[in-house]
Amino acid sequence: MDEKGATLERRRLFARFWRAASGFWTGLRKREAWFLTLSLLAIILGQLFVQYRLNVWNRDIFNALEKRDISLVGWLALLFVPLALAAVAFNVASVWGRLTTQRAWRAWLTDYQIDRWLKNGRYYQLNLVKGQHQNPEFRIADDTRIATESPVDFAFGVTTAVLTAITFITVLWAVGGSISFQLGGRTIHVPGYLVFVAVAYSIITTVAMLFIGRRFVHVAEGKNQAEAEFRYAVTRLRENGESIALLGGEPEERSGLSIALGHVIMQWRELCGQYLRTTVVSYGNFVLAPVIPIILCSPKYLAGTMSLGEVMQASTAFVTVQQSFNWLVENYPKLADWTASANRVAGLIVSLDRLELAEKPGLGRIRREEGGEAALQLRGLSVTLDDGTAVVGETQVEIHPGERVLVVGESGAGKSTLIRAIAGLWPWGEGEILIRKGAKLFFMPQRPYVPIGTLKHAVAYPNPAESLADDEVRSALKDAGLGHLAGRINDQGVPWERTLSGGEQQRLAFAQLFLQRPDIIVMDEATSALDPETQDVLMNRMIQRLPHAAMISVGHRPELEAFHNRRLVLARRKEGARLVADEVLSPRTFALRRALALLFRRPSTSGAQGE
Numbered sequence: 001m002d003e004k005g006a007t008l009e010r011r012r013l014f015a016r017f018w019r020a021a022s023g024f025w026t027g028l029r030k031r032e033a034w035f036l037t038l039s040l041l042a043i044i045l046g047q048l049f050v051q052y053r054l055n056v057w058n059r060d061i062f063n064a065l066e067k068r069d070i071s072l073v074g075w076l077a078l079l080f081v082p083l084a085l086a087a088v089a090f091n092v093a094s095v096w097g098r099l100t101t102q103r104a105w106r107a108w109l110t111d112y113q114i115d116r117w118l119k120n121g122r123y124y125q126l127n128l129v130k131g132q133h134q135n136p137e138f139r140i141a142d143d144t145r146i147a148t149e150s151p152v153d154f155a156f157g158v159t160t161a162v163l164t165a166i167t168f169i170t171v172l173w174a175v176g177g178s179i180s181f182q183l184g185g186r187t188i189h190v191p192g193y194l195v196f197v198a199v200a201y202s203i204i205t206t207v208a209m210l211f212i213g214r215r216f217v218h219v220a221e222g223k224n225q226a227e228a229e230f231r232y233a234v235t236r237l238r239e240n241g242e243s244i245a246l247l248g249g250e251p252e253e254r255s256g257l258s259i260a261l262g263h264v265i266m267q268w269r270e271l272c273g274q275y276l277r278t279t280v281v282s283y284g285n286f287v288l289a290p291v292i293p294i295i296l297c298s299p300k301y302l303a304g305t306m307s308l309g310e311v312m313q314a315s316t317a318f319v320t321v322q323q324s325f326n327w328l329v330e331n332y333p334k335l336a337d338w339t340a341s342a343n344r345v346a347g348l349i350v351s352l353d354r355l356e357l358a359e360k361p362g363l364g365r366i367r368r369e370e371g372g373e374a375a376l377q378l379r380g381l382s383v384t385l386d387d388g389t390a391v392v393g394e395t396q397v398e399i400h401p402g403e404r405v406l407v408v409g410e411s412g413a414g415k416s417t418l419i420r421a422i423a424g425l426w427p428w429g430e431g432e433i434l435i436r437k438g439a440k441l442f443f444m445p446q447r448p449y450v451p452i453g454t455l456k457h458a459v460a461y462p463n464p465a466e467s468l469a470d471d472e473v474r475s476a477l478k479d480a481g482l483g484h485l486a487g488r489i490n491d492q493g494v495p496w497e498r499t500l501s502g503g504e505q506q507r508l509a510f511a512q513l514f515l516q517r518p519d520i521i522v523m524d525e526a527t528s529a530l531d532p533e534t535q536d537v538l539m540n541r542m543i544q545r546l547p548h549a550a551m552i553s554v555g556h557r558p559e560l561e562a563f564h565n566r567r568l569v570l571a572r573r574k575e576g577a578r579l580v581a582d583e584v585l586s587p588r589t590f591a592l593r594r595a596l597a598l599l600f601r602r603p604s605t606s607g608a609q610g611e
Contacts, residue, residue: 016350017345023112024105046093047087051164055320059175060309098152125425129355135228147338147341176314198318203325209326212280213278219267219270219336289322297314354386358386369434377399388428391577392576404566405566405568406585416524419523448506459511481538506527513546521542525555526553535557535559
């Protein structure tokens with residue numbers, strides 16, 4: 001993407017961020033949002049009044065010192081106490097107002113993203129589509145924090161700067177008065193000359209900052225993305241530590257981390273260069289600004305037309321005005337960092353927008369409805385990628401309660417993709433999935449999810465642990481072949497996702513199944529980590545406990561046919577996989593089915609791996 005295209009894309013993302021973030025002021029929490037906003041405005045006005053009174057006090061105290069008026073100095077010293085206390089109080093109030101607004105806004109925007117991210121499996125679907133949503137957890141956590149903290153500070157700062165500039169320009173105009181000088185034999189009279197100098201000086205420093213820091217946004221975006229990728233690489237290594245250790249992959253992983261870290265350091269080097277250039281302007285401004293008004297006022301002071309107090313008042317007002325005008329100079333780096341974070345948050349929101357659009361019925365979208373006598377019906381179902389590429393062609397299948405259907409086919413034929421579509425995780429395609437009204441669906445993936453918490457919580461998931469009695473959980477664990485863990489269901493602090501082996505995790509899924517008793521069971525290689533004997537026991541137990549449940553499963557083991565009474569065969573084609581056979585498996589004893597499956601193993605299914 002060229003520079004112009006990148007700029008347009010950033011603007012588009014920026015606009016999308018504000019459409020989402022502004023919901024804080026228009027949604028359910030709008031009363032709180034507007035109360036905090038108006039409170040901040042009141043605080044700004046209070047601060048401005050106190051600042052003006054301190055400016056007047058500064059003039060009076062220097063005039064009193066110049067006149068050696070002891071009584072007036074004493075009175076002004078006493079007057080300073082309430083002014084100082086008021087200044088402190090309003091500054092404390094401003095901190096409370098800004099931090100409270102930031103906290104409330106961040107909570108709202110984070111909830112907004114999490115709700116949309118978790119809805120209808122979008123957190124999973126993001127892994128399947130292209131877009132600017134890499135590392136969504138970083139965008140929801142860190143980027144959202146920056147994107148809501150900085151605007152509050154910026155809005156507070158800009159409002160303060162504008163009102164302060166207006167107030168103290170008036171002070172400069174009144175105190176500085178006019179100046180006259182000779183030029184080419186003519187007398188030039190300049191009214192409010194300090195105001196013109198302050199504005200001109202501010203314009204020069206602001207333009208210099210904008211020119212020097214014009215690449216700040218781009219560099220900040222690169223730095224944030226590099227940081228996110230490095231954090232993801234480290235997290236991925238930790239999560240896959242066992243596999244890496246068994247394969248001896250430490251050198252390769254170290255090399256990958258070195259590359260990711262090198263990219264981070266390179267991005268920080270570019271950011272450092274930007275900071276160096278902007279520091280030249282900002283610190284130069286810090287040194288020059290207090291000196292310029294004193295030099296400009298010195299002729300009038302030496303001529304006796306301006307008192308020392310007025311010189312100091314004008315000097316303070318000049319610095320205040322130029323600081324207000326140069327607010328951007330001081331905050332441009334933060335502004336750039338905020339823009340980068342806001343765009344990253346918007347990138348995630350835009351991707352969620354697309355997934356939300358994919359859920360609406362229409363061309364290129366699978367329809368999911370309730371109705372019919374069958375447990376599950378696939379009517380003209382075609383499954384595609386999000387870009388329209390065909391995966392599974394038009395499919396007509398009807399599965400009744402008690403039927404157990406095995407989906408087979410060579411690797412890459414789209415079996416797992418079809419299962420995901422049935423489970424509601426894959427919205428792209430055409431046709432209709434009809435589920436019997438009120439039917440409860442239970443999905444068993446190859447790698448079950450083990451939540452953080454007690455073992456009882458894991459068995460009850462996604463329901464709360466309190467919804468089940470301890471005896472129910474122990475009984476389910478024993479039925480699933482995990483009786484040796486029945487006494488540990490309430491142990492705290494055990495990392496069960498790392499403690500349980502792959503086979504134990506799959507048995508845990510059966511324990512959940514026995515407790516939830518669904519009407520439709522969808523299995524995707526759900527017994528691949530089990531030994532044949534354990535698989536036989538659990539599948540038989542499932543059939544005995546849930547004889548009326550409809551089951552559709554994917555598996556590459558031939559002996560799985562013994563536990564199904566239908567078999568769907570998918571074959572790859574250029575236009576997408578096709579259902580080439582719908583076979584009824586003759587009822588036999590489970591032992592005979594398994595023996596025949598092993599004896600007459602089909603080449604198309606032997607060795608097939610789960611996609």
